[in-house]
Amino acid sequence: MADLNGVNRGQLLLSGAFVLAVALIGLTIVLTSGGYTTTLTTQDTSVERGTDAIATRESVSADLERYLRDVNEEPTATTTRSARKDSFRDLVSQLGPWLNERYAEHGQLVDIGPESAVSFERGYQIELATDGSFDRLDTSRNGPGTETLVSDAKARNVTFVFSDVPTGSSSFDVTFDSGSREWLLTVTATGGGSQWTVTVDRTGTTYARTCTVTGSPSEMTVDVDGATIDGDHCLALEAIEFEEDNYEVTISGDLSGTSGQLWLTGEGTPPSTSYDDSIVYSARVPFTYQSATVDYRTELRIAPEEIR
Incomplete structure (x- = not known):
């Protein structure tokens, strides 16, 4: 058992x-x-998810932006706006077949153009690349000490490099008026010149913010649409929305007591004949991406962030 x-x-x-x-x-x-x-x-590959189409679009856009920047940097004396457009179209006609060949090896179709479908927006550039008093901009079109830089249009690359700013009660003023909102950018020196301040006020409101550079500066770079001063973030400048609004941009105040350099790119027709109106403000280029799982077609808007 x-x-x-x-x-x-x-x-x-x-x-x-x-x-x-x-x-x-x-x-x-x-x-x-x-x-x-x-x-x-x-x-699961990026091609199947469609993210490759976005990455390819961004890569092609970056290449086209670099070339449009190069086209716009050709000297005005030897280049017209028509010649700039022809040069850009020529690039599109060459880049399209190259993209076809490159991506075909991976089973995708990437194409831009045709060049006949490329369209352009007119623009102009204000470039004061040498140091000097800002009263050289005053053409007395709007009264003493006032000059319109942009008239009811888009603007970008608004960059001042100040080498001297007003002191005491004087100031250098830049107005950005969208019709519904008006921003006043004021530049002045305080503390006997030991600190330079940039203040942004919204007209008719209590909004006011200031960024300050100390240490008796000899130069100050104000990138308005980049919202930076000497490369550092300036919260005050963030209020001015360049991508959203058209602006009337004017400068006023103590122009003779303010010195430096200026770069600005405006859309449309320049308010002064002294501004370079031969540049291309932006270009629109058809873009196609096709794979076994993705069919993506759009229009690339090429507008370089910096023309200097």
């Missing part, structure tokens, strides 16, 4: 071990299947 019980106990132990082994094998299969499924999911 004892032997029988021993056999039964052995069989039970053997059966239990078998069940446990089967359970472990089953669990391993379940975990492995889950891991395999996860691997397949994470290995």
Whole structure:
């Protein structure tokens, strides 16, 4: 009887071990299947998800922006706006076939153009690349000490490099008027010239913020649409929304007591004939991306962030 019980106990132990082994094998299969499924999911290619189309679009846009910047930097004396447009179209006609060939190897179609479908927006550039008093901008079109830089249009690359700013009660003023909102940017020196301040006020409200450069500066770079002063973020400048609004941009105040340099790119027709109106403000280029799973067509708007 004892032997029988021993056999039964052995069989039970053997059966239990078998069940446990089967359970472990089953669990391993379940975990492995889950891991395999996860691997397949994470290995889903960027082409299938469509993110490759976006990345390709951004890469092509960056290339076109660099070229349009180069086109706009050609000297005005030897280049017209028409010649700039022809040069840009020529690039599109050459870049399209190259993109076709490059991406075809990976089973995708990437194309831009045709060049006949490329359109342009007219623009102009104000460039005071040498140091000097800002009263050289005053053409007395709007009264003494006031000059319109942009008239109800988009603007970008609004960058001042000040080498001298007014002190005391005097100031150098830049007004950005969108019609519904008006911002006043004021530049002045305080503390006997030991600190230069940039203040942005919204007309008709209590909004006012100031950024200050200390240490008796000899130069101050104010990138208005980049919202930086000497490369550092300036919260006050963030209020002026260049991408959203058209502006009437004017300068006024103590222009003769303010010296430095200025770069500005405006859209449309310049308010003064002394501004370079031969540049291309922006270009629009058809873009196509096709793969086995993605068909993406859009229009690239090429507008370089910096023309200097």
